[in-house]
Amino acid sequence: MRKRFFKKILVLGLCLSIGLVVGQRSPSLAAEKPIVIGGSLPLTGTFSATGKWVEKGYQYWADEVNAKGGILGRPVKLVIYDDKSDAKEAVSLAEKVITVDKVDLLLGGYPGTACTAVMPVVEKYKMVYVSMGGHMRSFSQGYTYSFGSPPLMGEWWYLGFFEWMKTVPVDKYPKKAAVFTMNNPIGMALMDSLYKGCKELGIEIVIDEKYNLPLTTADTMITKAKQMKADILFANGMFPDGVMTLRACKAFDYSPKAIVQGIGSVIPEWTKELGKDGDFVFSGTSWHYKLMYPGNDKIIKAAKDKFKEDEPPLYFGFGYAWMQTLQQGVGGAKSLDQTKIRDWLKTNEVKTIAGNFKFDEKGLPKPYVYLTQVIGGNVELIWPPDMRTHEPVYPKPAWK
Amino acid sequence: MQGRQLLVKIRPPLNMLNPIVILQSIVSGLLMGGIFALFGVGFSLTWGVMKVINIAHAAFGIMASYIAYWGLTLYGIDPVLSLCLSLPLLFVTGLLIHRFLIQPITRSRDVVVASMILTFGLAIVLENIMLFAWSPDERLITTAYSSQVIFIGDIIIKVSNLIGFILSLMGILAIYLFLYRTCTGKAVRATWQDPEGAALQGINLRRVSMITFGIAIASAGAGGVAMAYMYSFNPPVHNLWLIFLFLVVIVGGVGSVIGSAIAGLMIGLITGLSGAFFPMQWVNVLLFGLLMGILLIKPEGLFKK
Numbered sequence: 001m002r003k004r005f006f007k008k009i010l011v012l013g014l015c016l017s018i019g020l021v022v023g024q025r026s027p028s029l030a031a032e033k034p035i036v037i038g039g040s041l042p043l044t045g046t047f048s049a050t051g052k053w054v055e056k057g058y059q060y061w062a063d064e065v066n067a068k069g070g071i072l073g074r075p076v077k078l079v080i081y082d083d084k085s086d087a088k089e090a091v092s093l094a095e096k097v098i099t100v101d102k103v104d105l106l107l108g109g110y111p112g113t114a115c116t117a118v119m120p121v122v123e124k125y126k127m128v129y130v131s132m133g134g135h136m137r138s139f140s141q142g143y144t145y146s147f148g149s150p151p152l153m154g155e156w157w158y159l160g161f162f163e164w165m166k167t168v169p170v171d172k173y174p175k176k177a178a179v180f181t182m183n184n185p186i187g188m189a190l191m192d193s194l195y196k197g198c199k200e201l202g203i204e205i206v207i208d209e210k211y212n213l214p215l216t217t218a219d220t221m222i223t224k225a226k227q228m229k230a231d232i233l234f235a236n237g238m239f240p241d242g243v244m245t246l247r248a249c250k251a252f253d254y255s256p257k258a259i260v261q262g263i264g265s266v267i268p269e270w271t272k273e274l275g276k277d278g279d280f281v282f283s284g285t286s287w288h289y290k291l292m293y294p295g296n297d298k299i300i301k302a303a304k305d306k307f308k309e310d311e312p313p314l315y316f317g318f319g320y321a322w323m324q325t326l327q328q329g330v331g332g333a334k335s336l337d338q339t340k341i342r343d344w345l346k347t348n349e350v351k352t353i354a355g356n357f358k359f360d361e362k363g364l365p366k367p368y369v370y371l372t373q374v375i376g377g378n379v380e381l382i383w384p385p386d387m388r389t390h391e392p393v394y395p396k397p398a399w400k
Numbered sequence: 401m402q403g404r405q406l407l408v409k410i411r412p413p414l415n416m417l418n419p420i421v422i423l424q425s426i427v428s429g430l431l432m433g434g435i436f437a438l439f440g441v442g443f444s445l446t447w448g449v450m451k452v453i454n455i456a457h458a459a460f461g462i463m464a465s466y467i468a469y470w471g472l473t474l475y476g477i478d479p480v481l482s483l484c485l486s487l488p489l490l491f492v493t494g495l496l497i498h499r500f501l502i503q504p505i506t507r508s509r510d511v512v513v514a515s516m517i518l519t520f521g522l523a524i525v526l527e528n529i530m531l532f533a534w535s536p537d538e539r540l541i542t543t544a545y546s547s548q549v550i551f552i553g554d555i556i557i558k559v560s561n562l563i564g565f566i567l568s569l570m571g572i573l574a575i576y577l578f579l580y581r582t583c584t585g586k587a588v589r590a591t592w593q594d595p596e597g598a599a600l601q602g603i604n605l606r607r608v609s610m611i612t613f614g615i616a617i618a619s620a621g622a623g624g625v626a627m628a629y630m631y632s633f634n635p636p637v638h639n640l641w642l643i644f645l646f647l648v649v650i651v652g653g654v655g656s657v658i659g660s661a662i663a664g665l666m667i668g669l670i671t672g673l674s675g676a677f678f679p680m681q682w683v684n685v686l687l688f689g690l691l692m693g694i695l696l697i698k699p700e701g702l703f704k705k
Contacts, residue, residue: 220675
């Protein structure tokens with residue numbers, strides 16, 4: 001009886017000591033003080049639909065990181081405020097997370113107007129800020145702590161298109177371009193690569209007009225383009241005006257060799273709502289789930305399993321990629337010291353689902369934009385050739 | 401030199417100024433303007449008769465667009481037929497909103513401001529309901545005739561725009577006949593012209609206001625479906641559509657059905673024609689310049705008697 005009692009005490013003591021040793025050597029993740037990553041997103045208001053997808057991208061990344069042991073052996077905790085789609089509010093909240101909440105790391109914001117407004121704030125406090133930025137202007141202010149990874153650069157938007165066009169036989173180049181552009185900073189940012197590309201290929205721009213949003217009718221624009229016999233149409237707008245322009249093209253039986261849409265044709269609504277009419281439209285993107293970079297398979301699965309989306313939304317991927325960059329910066333610097341993280345990012349390559357990037361002094365990767373074309377109701381990657389998922393359809397078939 | 405450069409830049413190439421471009425712009429502009437007119441007529445009525453500026457007017461229009469979209473995609477019901485459901489539904493909704501939200505604020509010292517604040521809140525509530533019910537995704541009404549066109553010589557008329565235009569004409573005609581051919585309609589007009597006099601004649605102002613509000617909300621529904629034939633829509637887009645409502649009412653005169661109809665057509669015509677003669681960025685400058693001119697010369701609107 002006494003022997004059995006001592007045996008029990010011995011086993012219990014052994015278990016306790018093993019527990020203590022194991023506990024001391026690898027403390028549970030939950031017991032560690034989390035790394036707090038904070039910022040704001042437009043969770044209500046005009047940009048909320050997209051803002052919520054960025055938030056989901058961030059959350060998915062955080063869950064994944066925590067499941068794998070966190071960063072620097074610590075779990076991550078996100079603090080995301082709602083800036084109500086207001087850039088001024090985004091600035092106030094950036095100040096709040098830095099000075100009041102004293103977060104360890106910053107989250108990138110959305111849209112470009114908010115990022116542009118927050119970038120001088122993060123520079124003041126010397127905090128690393130990974131986001132899409134607000135086109136080239138925002139990255140040309142001498143900031144050293146901001147990174148676009150991937151950035152959304154209007155100025156590069158048609159690089160992919162013109163690079164691919166150079167592979168088309170010269171006699172099949174379009175000769176005359178009609179350009180209709182929304183009259184706002186996003187629209188204006190698209191012009192750089194467009195003008196440069198047209199000049200290089202000898203395409204004459206016969207119409208170059210801006211329109212104010214909301215566009216009330218595209219009929220007049222398309223009548224003009226048809227009258228001027230423009231054989232390539234650049235519709236530098238978003239989904240609502242892009243849809244109107246495309247419908248007007250069909251109604252007026254205007255079928256140029258190529259229709260290039262600014263923004264809107266890579267979102268699922270384009271093919272869902274336009275059906276076959278949305279086919280053969282070219283556009284650009286900084287990320288697509290079909291890109292052959294590691295991690296996109298997980299993104300596709302997560303979008304399907306967690307959010308019941310057949311295709312991962314663009315900003316879900318963007319949010320995830322921005323956090324991948326920040327994670328590699330912290331991991332590479334082995335520290336939460338912002339300057340060390342910045343310096344590591346400036347001197348090393350990061351691998352994201354959007355590509356492998358090395359940053360210049362502006363915090364930007366080498367200029368790139370992937371060319372897409374809607375074919376058979378799917379957004380296919382056309383350029384660069386090593387990422388191609390479908391042969392391009394050019395010239396555009398006549399309307400049916 | 402700079403002025404000369406500007407002139408050269410805004411002048412379109414001569415071969416653009418051919419009759420086809422001009423005629424096509426007139427036709428497209430008129431079809432679009434007719435739809436603005438229907439959308440704006442109810443907004444004008446509540447403003448004129450009740451002094452209620454209904455900021456949620458366009459949100460009710462979007463709601464009808466969604467009902468039409470639902471009917472079309474789920475059951476294959478034509479958007480025009482969906483109005484058989486949405487119009488009575490919106491009319492009753494209008495009556496209820498009037499009874500429980502609008503009536504209490506009529507005691508306010510400044511009904512115009514109070515109504516704007518109240519209906520602004522209502523618009524946000526409606527927007528969030530729609531976001532919840534239909535998500536923020538862009539929607540588009542695509543029927544079998546969406547891509548069909550009618551040729552009149554070289555001029556092209558989109559069938560969907562034509563249907564929207566006919567719907568607008570019928571809607572405006574129905575409201576006009578109601579106001580000028582029925583006793584209740586005459587009571588509405590009397591209330592608009594002189595509320596105190598109308599009350600002294602035994603007109604029940606509360607009932608008249610209630611019916612007016614119901615009709616206005618129902619007309620927003622019809623206008624919303626007509627708009628959805630031309631434009632894609634999502635829940636927050638009502639904020640953009642609201643601009644056209646103000647434009648129609650200010651040009652046409654508050655409370656005037658005929659004024660709204662003519663104003664809508666004028667706005668469409670100016671938009672279409674200015675796009676034909678000038679680069680597109682000048683369209684809004686010309687349109688809103690005209691609006692400012694009208695406000696300066698005739699602050700009560702062109703057609704207010």
